[in-house]
Amino acid sequence: MIPLLGRTAVLLALAACAVGLVTGVVAAVRRSPEALRWSRWMAYAFFGASTLATGLMEYALLTHDFSVDYVAEVGSRSTPVWVSIVSLWSSLDGSILLWAFVLGLFMAVFAWSTKGRHPEQTPWALATVHFVGVFFAFLVAGVANPFGLVDPAPADGPGPNPLLQNHILMVVHPPMLYLGYVGMTIPFAMGAAALFAGRLDAAWTRALRRWMLVPWGFLTVGIILGGWWSYEVLGWGGWWAWDPVENASFMPWLTATAFVHSAMVMERKDQLKGWTISLVLATFLLTLLGTFMTRSGVFNSVHSFTQSPIGPVFLGFLGVCLVGSVLLVAARVDAMSPPKEGLAGPASREMAFLGNNLLFAAFTFTVLIGTVYPLLNEAITGKQISVGQPYFDRMSAPIGIGIVFLMGVGPVLPWGRVEGAAALRRLAVPAVSAVVALGLGLLGGQRSGWVLATIALSGFALGATVLEVIEPARARARALGEGLGTAFGQVLVKARRRYGGYIVHVGVLIIAVAHAVATATTEKTTVTLIEGGSTQVGEYALTYLGAESLDEPHRRSLVARFGVSRAGEELGVLAPRLNHYKTMGQPIGTPEVRSGLDEDLYLSLINVDPVARSASVDVLIEPLVWWLWFGGGVMSLGTVVAAWPARRRTAAVVAPAAAAVDGVPS
């Protein structure tokens, strides 16, 4: 029953997109409001049909309906309910279905929010979104069909990949990433629409920026949660390994970040239009490339599910989109109004933005070639190689430090031409805070040049950012006789977008420092202890208390207990474990982490020998790791502050034009 219903829903979704695509193009070419109405309703219809299909699949997973192909592949009667729910994104076909659902969600909100606005661009944008929708609906209906009928239905299934059911973060990390990845479709469609229509006015630019900020925020959260998951599950004590799959999510993030900055130059100065729109298109293309790499099995990784026929199809779609984008930009970029004047002198905010964009582009380029080179090499020579982590570390360190430096310089410099002396004066406070940060780093025992440079420049950027927030508040307090607190709040509310951006910057600085320090100073020791034996690692004393076996329906866990104290103070018992899933020969560890503001103690169980009554455990002492996740939280907060839609009432007073386009809920 479910296979039939599901298949019907998917075909309805495909039909809706196809109709929406045709009517969208007709609406754009003939300027027909009737066709536009149809295209919009088809977006709602696609959303409804894809929601229905996804709901049916979740129902099948929860009721263990093994007559459904996908449930037979990843379902199991012995898994907990939450694992059954998240099984939707634990394998290829289900994740493409989730993709279609998220696309439907974005599509419907976009269609609704552009109703009666931007008459020139909206039809083209809807048509483009429908075009992408046709492709994904086609995937779900064809090569990645999850609703195949299994007859006779098996009594039970194997359950999803154990690595993916080993931690609760699996519930949130993939959906966040999907919301980011899929959400990039909307800015892509809007960028393409601007090119098709040959018009990129202020209202469309503002809407585009906001529609980019929403998926950008989700992508940020998704990437950080992915690092956290890796830290909590994989047992090597790290959060980022320049794995192709991590790179796949990082590259669109880089180009999207570049866009968020160049869009400001575009809005303010009416410049860099072609470049900014190219960034939007590139971001979407990189999400397609990332999906191709992670979903086609060209890389061996926890994220690549199986060798599947989806690879060539995806590559074809990527090729079509790439060629289409390049042609579109080449043919139409001059139709958008060209710049009236050149960029201002070397010391101006727009120059800082330009530098930022070049660095982000360089970053994307280095990550891209490091990720794609092994693929090309294998395709040509047939030999398997990979690009080692040192390449990425060596290339990204100077670029990252350059970006941090510009985060300090940019906010201090005003728009347009600037007096050299005035600019230097404004750099005084940041310079002092850089020196203070450097001193703190040295006091904290940091000796590596790269780490100290990161700390000093982060201090510099933090000083500049804080100055940017405090100065206007003080000026307002003086001018209006308000208290400093009130003035501060008012300044923040009046320019939420800018101050949201600064909050994001503070989050990035926290992450930059924590990442540099933690990577450089983590100490790893392997210890083997006999039951009752103890050892000292740094400030920590570890006593092996013994191991026990825990039986659950879907797995058996070997739990080793260690009594831990730090400098004489009892910290209690830490219990890292090895989980043997019934469906997988290999055990999977669950490290136990004791987090602190200063450092984490990370225990990862390697082996337990019941005969010798011994256990081996990796002990890692990692400073400042907690701040990585905290910095991620600060970044999300800043994004929400910047992207939160303005209330119509207030907005109507401040900027009527903005109120007309900023109807994007986030």
Added chain:
Amino acid sequence: MNPALQRRLFLVGALVVAGGALGAVAFGSMGENLVYYWDPTQLVAAGDDGVGATVRLGGVVKPGTVDWRPAENALAFEVTDGKATVKVKATGAPPQMFREGIGVVVEGTMTDAGTFESDRLMVKHSNEYKAPPEGMASGDRQKLYETVEGI
């Protein structure tokens, strides 16, 4: 030539130069940091050329060669593909499933002394996997990498 075109040409030229320089640095750095996926036969065949390169060596732990000293955190064993055998020295403790005759992938470098020094050891456990008597077909090796990687 009008100024706008001149400006554009200058910009494109500057970008090409900068991109070329970045590409040269990146490719140079990449060449020094490649990781090769070899089996013992390929590693032995490479001889001195293999010394110093980062290699992901896949094979089977040769029975009777495992020597683990917990006190020194030293693990030594030999990896074989049925045709050639390589001595491996690893630091740290052997993973739970590590035993004689099991498939492993070790990442590290070959030293002048002829031992492979590894800083990363991954075990592949599977019921259907057995030490191949006549050496591994490349498909087997591929399968081995697939099952242990990404962890």
